[in-house]
Amino acid sequence: MPDIEDRIAALQDKSLLLLDDDQALRNRLGRALESRGFEVRSAASVAEALSALSSQPPAFAVLDMRLEDGNGLKVVEALRARRPEARTIMLTGYGAIATAVAAVKAGAVDYLSKPADADDVVKALLSEPGDSPEPPENPMSADRVRWEHIQRVFELCNHNVSETARRLGMHRRTLQRILAKRAPR
The missing domain is CATH 3.40.50.2300 (Response regulator)
Known part of the structure; x- marks a missing residue:
C-alpha cells in the first residue's frame, strides 16, 4: 500500500x-x-x-x-x-x-x-470525489448479515424474544435457537 x-x-x-x-x-x-x-x-x-x-x-x-x-x-x-x-x-x-x-x-x-x-x-x-469504492476484501457472509440484523432487532426490543420474533415474522422457538448459537463468520 x-x-x-x-x-x-x-x-x-x-x-x-x-x-x-x-x-x-x-x-x-x-x-x-x-x-x-x-x-x-x-x-x-x-x-x-x-x-x-x-x-x-x-x-x-x-x-x-x-x-x-x-x-x-x-x-x-x-x-x-x-x-x-x-x-x-x-x-x-x-x-x-x-x-x-x-x-x-x-x-x-x-x-x-x-x-x-x-x-x-x-x-x-x-478517496477523491467521484471515485467508486472497491468491493471489500472480506465481506460479511449472508448468514452473518442475517445474524447481525436479528441481533439489532433483539436489542431494539430490549431483549424481548417474543416481541423480536413477532417483528421478524418468525416463530419464537426458531429465534431462541438462533440466539443461542454463536455468530457465523
Whole structure:
C-alpha cells in the first residue's frame, strides 16, 4: 500500500478524531491509524467529541453513528460548521440505507459498517470525489448479515424474544435457537 502511505505522508494536516463508545475498537483502530501516519485523538462520547472539536477541529474524523449519549451525526454537523473541508467517515454496526443517506447529507464522505478494517477506513478518508469504492476484501457472509440484523432487532426490543420474533415474522422457538448459537463468520 505504498500509494496510500505516500498520500498520507504528503498531507499537511494529519489530525484525526476517532469517536466510538467501544473501547476495544477505539484502541485497535486508533493504533492502526496512528501506524499509518495519522495524529489520532480519541473520544468515547458525543460530548467528548464536541469538546475536542471546540479546541482544534481535525482534518479527518471517523465517527460511530450510535452512541450512548447521542448520535454521531451531531458531531458531523459541528465539524462541518467549524471546518467545512474536513473529511468524515461514519461507522456503524447497524447498516441501513436511511442512516447512510442521513450521514452523507450531514457531510460524511463515506459510510462503513463495523467491524471496519483500518485500510478500508484510510481508503475512504483519502478517496477523491467521484471515485467508486472497491468491493471489500472480506465481506460479511449472508448468514452473518442475517445474524447481525436479528441481533439489532433483539436489542431494539430490549431483549424481548417474543416481541423480536413477532417483528421478524418468525416463530419464537426458531429465534431462541438462533440466539443461542454463536455468530457465523
